Amino acid sequence: MSSEIKVMVVDDSPVVRKVMSAILDQDPGIRVIGTAHDPIFAIEKMRRDWPDVVTLDIEMPRMDGITFLRQLMAERPTPVIVCSSLTTAGAETTLQALAAGAVAIVAKPGLGVEGFLKDSSDNLVAAVKSAARANMGAVKRSAQLRSQATERTQPRLAMAQTTERIVAIGTSTGGTVALEVLLGALPRVSPGMVIVQHMPAMFTASFAARLNTVCEVRVEEAKNGQRVLPGVALIAPGGKQMQLARSGAQYIVEVREGPPVNRHCPSVDVLFRSVAKYAGKNAMGVIMTGMGDDGARGLKEMHDAGAFTLAQDEESCVVYGMPREAVKLGAVDRSLPLSALAASILRGA
Incomplete structure (x- = not known):
């Protein structure tokens, strides 16, 4: 030297x-x-x-x-x-x-x-x-x-931890209003969010743009390869599947063409399962008002991977279908009224 x-x-x-x-x-x-x-x-x-x-x-x-x-x-x-x-x-x-x-x-x-x-x-x-x-x-x-x-007894993970928390949200019928209430109650210093709202193609971009005008957090229609950042909510484009992935130590979203899952594209299950895989206990899962059972099994995978999971309660749901199925599977740590979800997200529990 x-x-x-x-x-x-x-x-x-x-x-x-x-x-x-x-x-x-x-x-x-x-x-x-x-x-x-x-x-x-x-x-x-x-x-x-x-x-x-x-x-x-x-x-x-x-x-x-x-x-x-x-x-x-x-x-x-x-x-x-x-x-x-x-x-x-x-x-x-x-x-x-x-x-x-x-x-x-x-x-x-x-x-x-x-x-x-x-x-x-x-x-x-x-x-x-x-x-x-x-x-x-x-x-x-x-x-x-x-x-x-x-190494004989412990899996070799690239990283045990990251400073970034991820909140994954899934909703359907009644979700457009419910998301406005939830996101509108969150401050700019919120965890990064990835969201599936069952909605046809061509509508999610205008939906995200409208939410962006009334919320402190930045709301965008997700783009393939986009990084998930604190204070930003990424909404899956209608007609495409969105998954969470990792680029090194950073979270990104993959937005691609794909077949419907549970009759939906985007599908909450597709998103939640990827969050379970790549974020584990660094994530929080939220299942909200909606018809059917999309998201229930994915939320259970998140729960089993160590994520804290929330469901919107029956009284505040327009349709208590998706949350009910998640509760029945044992996927939900806590059910809360819509008005209480934002505070729980900020607490992390």
Whole structure:
């Protein structure tokens, strides 16, 4: 290693990349040789000029930081400092990062990151200098021993946790008014929402646009590949199926042509089952007024995956069909009147 420590900054936030680079470049013993918004782009740059230290975020598109860290330790062990809002003391993701081979952890807050990094500049510089002296042979051996001891009994998940909560909502008959009541009661700082309202093609775009004019949260007709963000409600387009998916550590929606399920396209079951698969306990499921049983089995899958589940109660439903079937299956943790659903969503229970 040369006298100057070469650093690669990997973070999907342009602000973090800019501020962290400026802080590190101020030290005469450190030089930032590159930045990248995700691990796949980072490795392309690293192969041209390999860094002495990598600073790494966890929640990124295409590949999450834990997966990248494991690959790096297996192929070319390099000192990595994990800098993420997920790495609060004792968090499971912190333990995963250390077990995978991270030599240091810098916990950044979810808000006010720029100010936090500037206030913590001395700690960040010290962490980089310390990491550059790490015995990576010992780090790799420790990670391998730990992996061998646990992989026989525990599934190897890319990430145990994400900071993003997802709310999945399904409704049909009576749902246009019920959704306006529910979404209109939510503040801008709400979890990201994915919604299926049984509605023909050509109507969902205007429905979403109208809701957007009366709600604090942003309401949009979903587009394929669109990221699910806090404060945004994505409504499945009529005539297409919508599913939740992951891009690295971020939630996105897949909107595609597909056959009807339970006679519906979009189908609540299709959405709920994908949320159970990709979000698990980070999700909340809400089944509302509607005829038939679409969504009941999907909500049960969400419930069994650890999600908290709500149903609109019979008295406030225009048609108590879909919620009734979900309750009968044991898929519902709590039934509430329409007026109480927003508060429960914000509490997370």
